[in-house]
Amino acid sequence: MAKTQGKTTTLDRALRGTLLGLWAERLARAFWPLVTVALLLWAALAFGVQDVLPAAWATGFALGGLAALLACLVWGAWRFPVPASADAARRLDQTLPGRPLTAMADEVAVGSEDSGTQALWAAHLARVSRILEQARAVPGDLRLARFDRFGLRYIAATAAAVAVLFAAPARVTDLGELAQLSGRAEAIALGPSWEAWVQPPDYTGRPSLYLNEVDRPTLQLPEGSLVTVRFYGQPGIMSVVESVSDRTDPDPTTMAQDFTIEASGRISVRGPAGRDWEITALSDAAPNVTLAGAPVRERGGLMRQDFTATDDYAVTGGQIRVALDLAEVDRRFGLAIAPEPRADLEIVLPLPASGARDQIEDAFIEDFSQHPWANLPVVLTMTVEDARGQTGQSAEAHVILPGRRFFDPMAAAVIELRRDLLWSPENATRSLQLMRAVSHRAESAFRSTEALARFMDTRDLLHASLTDGGLEAAARDDLAQKLWDLAILLEEGELADARARLERAQERLDEAMRNGADPSEIQELMDEMREAMRDYMQQLAEQPRERGEPQQGGERMEVTQDQIQQLMDRIQELMEEGRMDEAAELMAQLNALLENLQVAEGQGGDGPPMPGGEAMEGLGEALREQQDLADDTFGQLQEEFRDGGQGQGQPQPGQPGESEEQQGQGQQEGDDPQQQDGGSASDLADRQRDLAEALRQQQLQPLPGEGMPEGDAALEALEQAQRAMEDAAEALEQGDSGAALGRQADAMEAMREGLRAMNDAATQDQREQAQGDAASETGNGDGRDPLGRARNQGGEVGTEQNMLAENDVYERARDLLEELRRRSAELDRPEQELDYLRRLLDRF
Template identity: 65%
Template structure:
């Protein structure tokens, strides 16, 4: 027999043994692992001694039964079984072939040669044969995966349990009388587990030699007695237990106060335990609540706890006693739950003591800008709470400086205060909408106001204002107020004028510094847009210069004036700031850009001008449509509404005009900005065509909605074109800057000569004059201001940063 065949037969026989042993004894193995896991986790400690002994006997019989059942099912494999398994795994069954005899043709020489060749081929296959592995898959025998459950439990008990306690099964299996006879003597174990949030380790009292212990309040004490019950006992004054069984073999209690812990009996011990009291958390307000930009509320606070704060809340309730009860607030308010918002806690780091800020936006809440009481509450891991006294304040929220926007917000507040104000709010809105063209600047605001008013009046006619409709109206009125406050203007000059008005209103009303800062930022942005638009106006447009003396002013001078206004506001000198604002407004009315501050006309200016004209015409048409709709509602015989056909023809004419604007090259074609502009114009054209169709059908309300969509799309197109032109101008300026640097390589960006040795600048004092220090300070401030302007060329910004680092 070839050696390879011998090894293959032995390996296959071993695989058969493993296969049949696994199938016969897997129930016994699984049960044994489960019993070991239970003992490792100390399951016997939770049963009375008698029940533990009964359970141990039952488990032992179950293990014995599983073992006997496995032995009965086991069928030992023999070498013939291994040969058959190996032969079945080989192609052609070579082992059976080698034992066969030629049945026919034994007298034919050719047939004999074929038979011999066949046996030789089968013999060759056995030269490199390998053993066949046993089939250890037990899924069809253990359909519920009990063996995996047992193995997992046993592994976990090895990692987190007490594996050495597995030997206790032999003790539990003994009957009580015999256990007392063979017991070596009474013994005890005790350990203390402090609460997890304290971070302290467990304490094994058998190994503690100290007579005094300091343990956190809430620590869990576990005591176990072994041997005859009644020999040992535990006495303690820590938990406040009432009439405990001191001789119980298993005792658990929590430390609630200081006292004495005694284990009496053979090998007993005594400890004086000092309970470390877990103090409740503390929280306090730091300063008063501030109104941040955008109307956000910011309240600084500090919280602390001996083991760390785990949760916190902010409770805000209406201070009805200090609320002015006039106008819409004169009626009793509807019941409303107090505001409860989670207090921010550090995500990482210690929470033992920390300072943070609570920032939330309550602008849309009915109590915004009204007297409230605020209380902060924190909680520790033990469930103890600490809180501040209710602090009276005005709940910060967004403020509206546009008179119409402020009026809409006040009506919204009255509706949310009580639905009894619904009829009064409807009457006020009816009065405001009597001449809407005088009350609202834009058609979109008129449309939204009319829809909101009609919804309110319709709900009153239907029998009353329900809660869902009231909330819908509140959201509509908020959106309308934001639209009125921020405006829907696309022209830079109008945005600038609007920003000035809002800032003047804020200064006169004594707005918060954060609100003034917001409005100053808005004014600066509107100023930059307007100056850029003015600088991009080409002289070829043929505009006549203004009569009389013209004012030339640079953008830097405008920025210096704005900086001075900001400085006066920061110092609280509002009257002087208001005077400078008035001078700025007068200056801008006669503004002409200084020579050199402008630039050549950019490609696509004509398209923007045409789009602006189309937008103004669309606004006029929307106004006429709205007036015609109002006339239809009033049914006034003295008024002559515009013909629907005339309005529809004008609308189609504007659609054709917009289509022609898309034919010439638009600014930034091929760029994301240019593609956005083209998409916006196509959207506006579709809206115009839908509006014309609605006008032909006499649906003026639907036409107004489509006209509003068209105007919004055209504004998006104007913004996208402006972005494209700005990008083109920036790229052109960078190219010109590079050309100037190449042509004037002997001077630095400040116009100073470069030294031949490669050192920048000169030793000569450039600040000639008497007040050298003041001029130096002004120059440093100018460097800082220019370095903050991100639209400057990168080479210049880099040089400015290096100058600031040096000086």
Template identity: 85%
Template sequence: MAKTKAETTTLDRALRGTLVGIWAERLARAFWPFLSIALLLWAVLAFGVQTLLSGGWSTAFGLGALALLLAAFVWGVWRLSIPTRAQAARRLDQTLPGRPLTTLADRVAIGEDDPGTQALWAAHMARMSRLLDQARAVPGDLRLARFDRYGLRFIAATAAAVAVLFGAPARVTDLAEMAQLSGRAEAIALGPSWEAWVQPPGYTGRPSLYLNEVDRPTLQLPEGSLVTVRFYGQPGVMSVVESISDRTDPDPAAMAQDFTVESSGRLSVRGPAGRDWEITTLSDQAPRVTLAGAPARERGGLMRQDFSAQDDYAVTSGQITVALDLDEVDRRFGLATDPEPRETLEIDLPLPASGSRDEIEDAFIEDFSQHPWANLPVVLRMGVEDARGQTGQSAESHVILPGRRFFDPMAAAVIEMRRDLLWSRENGARSLQLMRAVSHRAQDAFRSTESLARFMETRDLLQASLNDGGLDAATRDNLAEALWDLAILLEEGELADARARLERAQERLDEAMRNGADPSEIQELMDEMREAMRDYMQQLAEQPRERGEPQPGGEQMEVTQDQIQELMDRIQELMEEGRMDEAAELMAQLNALLENLQVAEGQGGDGPPMPGGEAMEGLGETLRDQQDLADDTFGELQDDFRDGTPGQGQPQQGRGDEGAPQDGQGEGDTEEQPEDGGGQSDLADRQRALAEALRQQQLQPLPGEGMPEGDAALDELERAQRAMEEAAEALERGDSGEALSRQADAMEAMREGLRAMNDAATQDQREQAEGDSASETGNGDGRDPLGRARNQGGETGTEQDMLAENDVYERARDLLEELRRRSAELDRPEEELDYLRRLLDRF
């Protein structure tokens, strides 16, 4: 069947393309070694290897490279097989379905004269011809992995790329370089000659100098530069005369000489083609470092010491040393004992990881709060070093080593005991005596049973160590760590309730004001109080609850968040001005406001009661009863220890003061036993009753039922009930310590459950409020066109509306940033820009 001209053109194009692909494939397989070797040699020459070889070696290198290239080329020619058009047709035919090229060359073997057979064969040929219209050139297989198993071609390509980026490709074409080296070698062999180089120190960044090509009579060289001189020919004909090094008795006629530039002077090469240079030395000054003021105490007790360092080229390292200034220490109380020797602290200075280091202005920040020298007089000194090994020292600074300060009285006392133990182990007996004194009426000194239990454990460990023959270093360090954790617990507490955290923040701020704290500490405590105040106001706004009956004749106050904020701003302003007495008076007024604080919940009067509110009040009462029971259990445990029968649960007719002396005195210092106490059997009955009450409360409607928060609350209450039952069993066995631990677990679980229920109740109220607002205003998101939340009265921007927001300050910051962004868009109308600028000027 004859093919049309279009079919022939398509087929010829496909065959030519396939043939080109076969050529590329076979050339790549035959000449990839030649190409790889050529790229490697090009990279070597681009990096200037010809300048590092002498005349003989350079000639050998050039001949070897040419021989290697020739061998690779011959190997490629021998491996190359010339492709033919028939091979291209066969490869193309194999890629087409039914192999149409082979089919078109076939003939009918049977039934050639049969019309039916002829018709079928014609249809078959027509189909094969149509397939040829789809023929496309077959690309060559350029994958060489099975021929180059070690990836040598990639190594050559990488070397060539690096040479292009970092080498000097122009050297490759300068083939006369090798001839010059060869001629130089011949000249050296024929007569005397010389060569000289100057290599400046690497840290200066200056280039090397080949003195044979320097025509200037004067040179400026960095101090420490290495001068290398080589003479060729008959010895003694040429010599070096120089006054720039500190060499002693050099041989001026030595054939190879190396010396370092130390001072300005003259360098002369005497002999045929000799030269003279006047050398001016660029001195390398020692680095300098300066302390920028006294160290400052950052948030959390971190020490910050600003400093600056300079050098001619670069500062390579630095250290700060901290040594105890014993002469300035107030040697009283635990510090009256001679301190144990401690090594001077040496800490590396922070230096820039990149960029220039000739001018450094940075800050050294470190936490020394747990070091024995924290808040004691020390001597600070900084030292820096440059690349040449020169050092610079700052002036000594006699300062107080900043560290964390504790404003809770008991936390401060614990930290002082810790400091005394670290100062000297001889203070162990004194610290134990102080702990015993604190143990007297211990429940009045500690805020929680956990902190009291930790204190007692630390006291017992110290007493056991002293009884065993003395306090060793390892035990002392363990005691110091335990006392630090205890002080943190006493200072920060475990308070989850917003009101309790607010009271705690007020107490710490008041203590800091009385003790004359630093401005940074005042600012930190003020920020903490603001955060606690914001959380407390939000809690009051989102979850109204009973806060106690007013006193007869008393007057309840209603204040806004803005009024409280203004009062706190005024307190901070007075403290910053140093007017602590006036600040203390305003703080007292703030405390009085908080005692009678009320927050209005809307204009419609009292809203519907919160679902499960009675159950939550009952759970809160159960939690308080459990706390009282835990206190009684701890008192029973102390009585057992005093009687010498720990954990046996002996009924007591009365309970003396905790931590009373054990030598017989203080028998009259007993307290009235709680009416529900009277032994561990009574405590076990009370614990059983509380567990049953908690079980009944779980059966009542609770907030968040069916929600994840509600399910989490029920899980926590069930855990609390199990812990109560285990505590009751421990009390029945007489194991007061185990009972106290289980009671702590129960209280923690109840707190978590109450938090989860509070979150669920808040979510219910928000959803209900959003639904009511949407139904009244027709706006499903409950906000006006400016993005402000609507209240039930249709008014916006009120104090009530602000208190309902999750984070008023964050919303205000967002709005201010939006105003600034829009005012910076100059393509807006001028009227709008003027309005935005007036808003920014106002706020």
């Protein structure tokens, strides 16, 4: 009996579960459209669609949504068949083997009285009963893909989830207010009423005001606020009177009125439920801009102009205007004739991309180096604008337009020729004469054959352009670009090539790091970069000190070549370890370091000054004075050609390459060809002799590396420079400015060679001093150890002979120092070891 009751309970439980599954299945299939529409409507209301639509449209939206819900409800009720217990029994019976429920209802048709048949039937019922004991409820089929082929139910569920996370579900209750809005609109249509809004300008950031709900009698509103007034009902009953706008003869009874607040005054709505407001207009002041000091020349000739701009709300734009200050221009040489008319430069002012713009402190940075007005007097003004179109302008600043400066005499001469061509096409003939004068015996005037060839090509191009009947604008611009490139080559020389090689090596290595190149390829590119770095550092060190421009304030951080090598070693280690991200970050730091790199003469620590330091400083000063003297000599040569004079060493009438018109030019009466801006020829000769004597005195001072090959080379170069100076003085006394200019160039080149040799000698002296300091720390420096015993130097004990070559000793010392620096840069080492390494580096 208990066994039969347990079987019945199991079967009933399975039947009830199957019936619930049928209910869920049929409800889902019948009412999924209703749930989908309900979720979509709920999400739309939560996102505030009722606020975006007009009142009538919002009412229509609500009614349409209710109608859609009702239609889905009716459709679902019509399609919903109520499941019965028989349906549940039929589904459960179909899932069991042999359909046991049907078998339990069967009866014996033949042989019911036979005992064998009865026994067989009883065994069959027992087997069916055992199957029913294992019956389990059949879940409903909730898959709706064949009913919802477009997945609308998923779209609705996603919209509802997003509304819960990012919208305001409580706004669904706003739907009940639509009926109130509808009734209000009906009341407005039936009787006289009014509405008014105030919309402040967007740039003020103030919210809109609905005047029907503002009880204050006084309001403060920004100028430019838009007032909108609407009347409803019979025309002529309601009117508005205002004194805040600049409208002329408005009709106060117009049903729809818009006006802008321009001044303080009064707004009155007259009629049923009328109101009055006293309006105080908040004026919008014009923006203000001031220039913070004079423009500054940045590295590379960039102009930097600091400024401060302020406004009540925000500065929306601005520009900087550059005009030529012709009255302040030194009208000599190529600038003597009237300039070609050029429009003033107007450049958009950069503003912060984010943040407040009511007070801006920024800097305008631009490169005017290639403009014809570079390094000439200009008038600088800055203008800013606010959102209302009001403008503010700074005071005019009469300044020199910053541009790149050229210290090499030949480069400066080429830049002056370029400036004259851009100043006026009428300078073309004069520029051609000067270029012919410079190219006479030009082998000693140019430091490289490439520069000489490019100068000759540019001269020929200018001659061909004039032969064609005048210098056209396109040809002039082409010539200007060629002269600029030539000046850069003359100024930077091999340094530009070394820098280009270094940049190419960096780009290739960076590309290999990003693309995951093989270790062998990375090693090859790293070696190429190291070689390019050595060449670049050497060329940079050989540049004369007077080429660098002093930094504008702040402290200068000195970086030695060893530190750069350590950084490169660390980059290589990170790449070998596969830490490419860290290697790329260090590579970016190295690139930023090289952008601002300047090699100081006599690199090293803060140790005692090396012998000959004063001599090197004096030589640099003499080189600067020689450059100034060469500039004055070149100015004298220009004046001779401008006056038509012929000096020795210059093309004479009848020489090949001179036209008949040029050969017929003579010296103007009343001009003294010897009197120039830089002084007479005799004054220039005296200055040259004084400079030669000063250089001779420099040779008598202690020089770095005396007795060494580097020191001998430096002394020989200084002697050559002194002889060239004396020859230049003799040429100046004879009036041969061209020959003097060539000898002055020889003198400057020899002085540069001397500086290079002295720098190498100073470096060698520092290495020897470092070795001596190391010996003094470990012994008495006389070949004996601290106990007075003779050192073992590779031979017998006690010998005084050093069996190692001198270069090997220095190489070994450098290797030890590099190893110490490499280990000290590995921050993962123990702190005690790092402290010990730092103390060793401080000592040596």
